[in-house]
Amino acid sequence: MTSVxxxxxKVLFLCTANSARSILSEALLRHEGKxxxxxxxAGSKPSSKVNPVAVQLLAMRGIPIDGLSSKSWHIFEGESAPQMDFVFTVCGNARDEECPVWPGHPVTAHWGISDPAAVTGSDVERLAAFESAYALLQxxxxxxxxxxxxxxSDSERRAACKDIGDIL
Structure with missing residues (x-):
């Protein structure tokens, strides 16, 4: 049966802090998905600010950064929330947390990406970590x-999104 x-x-990307990986994902899909x-x-424990290296990388790639902010996933639950078609976790912590029940029962999958914000070192090393995450997300x-x-069909969408998540 094909979905209507x-x-x-509508696609929601989740990460614990909603400051790097999920932000990169949101901006990339907005730019490339037209x-x-x-x-x-959104995040389960939003950091209240977008990681500056994520902002720097998006700007370097010519991807608009307007409207990007760290926010709680609670704004996407409840009857008044936008109904998502897809929800992807991009970090292991968000995947392992008890997520809200999303209105409309969207397709969900885990697209795990190493946390570039956890990399310490020089500015060059930190930017390289973000570039690696960006390339895989892209x-x-x-x-x-x-x-x-x-x-x-919904089952075909689920299977395809899971397969995408399995790509290293």
Whole structure:
């Protein structure tokens, strides 16, 4: 059975602090997914600010940073919240936490990415960690964008998103 969901597909990226990986994901999908996707990000314990290296990298890549902020995932639960089609955890902590029940029962998957914000060292080393995370997120997001989501059943979407999550 094919789902009745049509573009724009709403996608929520989750990470504990919502300051780096989920922010990069939100910005990347917003930029590359164009009108076909609406992207959001949130965290279970938001840091209250976006990691400055994430902002620097997005700016270097020409990806708009306006509207990006660290926020709680609680704004995406409840009847008045936007109904998501997809929810992806991009860190192990968020995956292992008890997530809210998302309205509409979206497709969920874990797209684990090493935390670039945890890297210590020189500015060059920290930026390299963010570039590595960015490259892997971009690969996964481009795979999502390439899927014929409009013509896939919910079970096909789940399987495809899980497969994307398994990509190293």
């Amino acid at each position: 969901h049509t573009p724009p597909f 009108e076909r996707f609406q992207s959001f990000s 690969k996964k997001i481009r795979m999502l964008i390439a899927l014929p989501l409009e013509n896939m």
